[in-house]
Amino acid sequence: MRFWWRPESGLGSGKPGGSGFRGVRREEERRRGVFTRRALLLGAGQLGLFGFLGSRLYRLQSEEGERYTTLAEENRVSARLIPPPRGRVLDRNGQVVAGNRLNWRALLVAEQTQDVGATLETFSRIVPLTEQERARIEREVRRRRRFVPVAVREFLSWEDMARIEVNAPDLPGILIDVGTTRLYPEGEHLSHLVGYVAPPAERDMDGDPLLELPGIRVGRAGIERHHDLLLRGRAGAVQLEVNAVGRVIRELDRREGVPGQDVQISVDAELQKTLRGRIEEGTSVVVLDARNGEVLAMASQPSFDPNVFNAGVSAAQWREWTRNRATPLINKATNGLYAPGSTFKMIVGLAGLEARVVTPGDRVFCPGHLDLGDTRFHCWQRHGHGSLDLRSAVKLSCDVYFYEVAKRAGIDRIAAMANRFGLGTDLEIELPGTRKGLVPTRAWRQAQGKPWNLGDTIVHGIGQGFYQITPLQLATMAARLATGRAVQPHLTRSVGGKPARGGKPEEWPSLGIPDRDLKLMREGMWAVVNEPGGTALGARLPASLGVMAGKTGSVQVRRVSREQRERGYKAENQPREWRPHALFVAFAPYDNPLYAVSVVVEHGMSGSGAAAPLARDALVEVFNRFRAAPGPRVAEASPAEPRR
């Protein structure tokens, strides 16, 4: 067999390889010749096949593409996103606290009209549009792709809808469609927790095509923001063949989206409402399930109606909210910063016990003040408590005793103990923007270029000074005191029907504090409420419900000078904003803690007078609501005497 590319036949039979240098050269040339021909053949063939691909593309895109060109002029393939319904937020009993309702609206699809301006002009003759609205629509039309509809007007009345439908031929590109909008049935009662939704801003655009849809909302605060992606779901899409007027001829294809998931939170909406009804401006109450950290209620007064954000907040409303000194937009339970006052004394006691600078039996004599150099630190009891041990010092809230413990333990040990109880730490609750607060240390002060003095330690021993603690952290502290576990407050109970993490008490690690120490502190807190002489004796629970243990606190918001003290200073004679804050932390039942509570009443004067009764009322409400419920178990209400 011979082919034209075979080299000259004469050389084929020789053995050039073995015949010296010239033979080698000849053989090499021959080999190269064969290679060159064959490589050219291969290369040309491959380029030819690329040419075939080119012609194939030409046919698809240009010739057969005429089919699609026709579609582009008369009928066109148009793709539309189907927004998934946003997931609901439910309370612990399954009651809807954030749901959806229907919203009829007029949309504009830019690619279906020749002239956006003319269409809007006609539209505003039927349903008047303001200059601002038109500017917004034109801006969005420019910003978005031409097949993405832009909302022209939302929340249409039946009348407007009818008028638009009748005039449809004059309104190319306009279509009426039903979307959903967010509805918060409980209004302002849960707005600090559930948050609210608003139209996405430029910075929210994360590539999710869903966010370009008209009427879509993103979570702006609270649970709505924390679980935004879960609640949002994923968009589906339909491919439609539409004619030049925008009428759908047929559906070509459909991709189903993923509906947003329902999120169940641990809050009891009814409990929350009842508590909010009891408290005044500037007050916050937090109720936790002490065993696992679930937030049962978190109330902060005043609040706002989250439904307002849906349609857009007016400038006047926004001004009112932001100028209001009571800060309705801010959740004081998570973002209000207070010194803990005497509620902090258990931490100081535990720090002293752990450092072995104090034992439960150590007695300190309180003459009503402690002198350090020429500075005098007063006990709240001007005449002194006399000689007392640690338990009585908690019960009577003796300042001098804790000045002494703090002096011995040092600020850094106290701060470390406070951090273990959640104070000054990020508790990772699902509320974006929650404050971390501050527990001062020697290093922190030195970083500011100032020395830490022994006097500072003494002041901080009774929870006054630089501390910045949130009511949520105080409730967490109470829960941790009650259980000895590092429970973290959280709101999410389940997502899409699947239980969230953190619901079981065993999931939370132990704090590593000896039971003996914790028990002593709990006994002290028991005595505060239940023993004659305790600072909050008036706030005990009805015997039928159970036994509460707690601790009062009040913090000065201004320094009281020696002069004022000598002239007979009385807080109640001061203007309201100079009066001290009232605080109370508690847990109950004493022998089997189920609930932890913190109450902060701004300028409420005294913990026992203003805060403790609110805590009692909250617990009574909790017991009444949960006793019947199968969920949390309530221990038999038998006031157990602590061992002496």
Added chain:
Amino acid sequence: MSVTYERRLLTRDRGAGLLQKLWLIPWSFVLLLCAVAAVGYVALYSAGGGSPEPYAAKHALRFGFGLVLMLSIALVDIRLIARLAWLGYAAGIALLVLVLLHGNVGKGAQRWIDIGPLQLQPSELMKIMLVLGLAAWFQRASWERMGNVLFLLPPALMVLLPVGLILKQPNLGTALITGMVGAAVFFAAGTRWWKFALIGAGVAVAAPIAYDHLHDYQRARITTFLDPESDPLGAGYNIIQSKIALGSGGLWGKGFLQGTQGHLNFLPEKQTDFIFTMIAEEFGLVGALTVLGLLSLVLMFCFAVALRCRHQFGRLIAVGLGTNFFLYVFVNVAMVTGSIPVGGVPLPLISHGGSAMLTTMLGFGLLLSVYVHRDAEFGAAQD
């Protein structure tokens, strides 16, 4: 004579320093590769919904890394590569065996293994190593010797072994491509034409007969073999969507980031297999042909290197790697235009994917080494 000849290795560029070699690198070709990768960046930017995340930024990073790899390999003496070729081939086979034993199953086939953060598809690497191994075998073979059937038997086994291993994954598409790359090297090395004709005729006769005798479920298995991504229900879905995208792109395209098919996720795998459709939808026929033109230039460079090279080893490598590149592009574009049913082949330098980028740049590194050392002296042909 062969051993001594090889040992001498005295050539013009023996003493050439690295800097001189850098000067010899064809920078216009490097620039061409950058242009193709830039097309990939733009397309992946669009596939990411108009954002460098999650595809485009990684693509640029990988290309940068591949560029460094390519240039480093380009400076390695081709004779050193020739001596290491066997080792490379053996390593490729070892990885293929490893992937069969411990590989990750993807879409019904064992295809890749994890090496740290990298997912390696040994079948991609194998194609390059096969070219190296065959070129090393044929580098000294004279025309006479190429006529000897016994001499052709070992390299034939060298092709069949990896093809068999890849078939076992199972991945018929890649196995076919590997076989074709091997055949191209055989052809360029001077295997007699009638042998190809004989094998081709044998296959052409046997295949339909074999297919006819198969059961329905066996045929279905072959169909999934050919197109692993298709399930019986969704067969053809991808191709239809791809054709709509191409057709609606028209002559000039819908414009950057305006492709409805791609952005609304009607286009499957738009960042990998169907990236070319995305380009054709947004930039039209003009854009698609431009990209095809750029890729043709790359292919032409491969053959130009083959023709200019003065040693058989380099020539065969250039033809083998050129054919490999051609097959990638051809199979991918033919697939998205609905011309052939095989699926799962990315578009080199443009598709998203680290393993493919790495092996592509490794191949181009070898090609550049051939170019830089095109005048290196090897042993002459022998019988």
